[in-house]
Amino acid sequence: MIDVSETLPSITTIQQFLSSSPTSGAISTFTGITRNNFNGKTVTHLSYEGYIPMAIKVLTSICNDAKSKYKTVDKLVAVHIIGNCPVGAASVIVGCCSPHRREAIQCTEYLIDELKGRVPIWKKESYVGDEDNAVWKENVEWHDGRRRRVMVKGEKKKNDDKK
Amino acid sequence: MIDVSETLPSITTIQQFLSSSPTSGAISTFTGITRNNFNGKTVTHLSYEGYIPMAIKVLTSICNDAKSKYKTVDKLVAVHIIGNCPVGAASVIVGCCSPHRREAIQCTEYLIDELKGRVPIWKKESYVGDEDNAVWKENVEWHDGRRRRVMVKGEKKKNDDKK
Numbered sequence: 090m091i092d093v094s095e096t097l098p099s100i101t102t103i104q105q106f107l108s109s110s111p112t113s114g115a116i117s118t119f120t121g122i123t124r125n126n127f128n129g130k131t132v133t134h135l136s137y138e139g140y141i142p143m144a145i146k147v148l149t150s151i152c153n154d155a156k157s158k159y160k161t162v163d164k165l166v167a168v169h170i171i172g173n174c175p176v177g178a179a180s181v182i183v184g185c186c187s188p189h190r191r192e193a194i195q196c197t198e199y200l201i202d203e204l205k206g207r208v209p210i211w212k213k214e215s216y217v218g219d220e221d222n223a224v225w226k227e228n229v230e231w232h233d234g235r236r237r238r239v240m241v242k243g244e245k246k247k248n249d250d251k252k
Numbered sequence: 253m254i255d256v257s258e259t260l261p262s263i264t265t266i267q268q269f270l271s272s273s274p275t276s277g278a279i280s281t282f283t284g285i286t287r288n289n290f291n292g293k294t295v296t297h298l299s300y301e302g303y304i305p306m307a308i309k310v311l312t313s314i315c316n317d318a319k320s321k322y323k324t325v326d327k328l329v330a331v332h333i334i335g336n337c338p339v340g341a342a343s344v345i346v347g348c349c350s351p352h353r354r355e356a357i358q359c360t361e362y363l364i365d366e367l368k369g370r371v372p373i374w375k376k377e378s379y380v381g382d383e384d385n386a387v388w389k390e391n392v393e394w395h396d397g398r399r400r401r402v403m404v405k406g407e408k409k410k411n412d413d414k415k
Binding site for chain 1: 262263264267271272274275276277278279280281282283284285286287288289339340341342349351353356357360361364
């Protein structure tokens, strides 16, 4: 199950999908939700933006890599929101099922690590009292001792219009 | 959230509980479901049996240990079914939330490992065409290179009555 859209599938839908593999005894999921703070600032909400066909292509590639790496894993889920995401709401859910638990948990960790490092989706954080200076966040990730591709999106600020 | 009962909380209830921590950005869950096979035999269903107050006491102790070990983890879930559990249904769900993903995932793995090794709940597997010889399964777990407590429950077989 791969999806990039303004409305994520519910956790119930995802769990039912992963439970439908009769040879699997283990389901592992990871959900990323919007925190209410970053570096001491109060976050009001996040926005995500990306070119959906490319994001889906990369998610598909990550799932294929995961299947090759974790042979016993059966079904996989990787879904990411586009658009606004208030505090406490899910922006990303990954997960999988396998006969035994170790591979399911390790594969889920692999999925979220790869997603954070590879999927071209940008995150904009908006802060309380500072709505005009929302910032597009780069995706800073370390992997196997090296820094992974960092995505930074420039934005024309309102003040720039006056120059 | 700790529970041992014939009806587990839904995954939606659990996810909502874990999402209610505004400082957390990461939710990790693990669900154990009944597989349709074991050692080449077709499993029809599992049954779980245990002394509920003792099981809850051990689950509480495991959650306290997890909170000590993973300091940033906020809310935790550990629920286990008692009674019948058909193929594809959840018998156990553990999970937690934390500001960042690594601790959430590691803590979830710790919770399920400790639960499998310490909680005094016995599992009975029933096989297709062999219902009279359902077996109580011991809980065989390896941890830190050593075998954890193994729980075996004896059962008087029907044939024994004829002797």
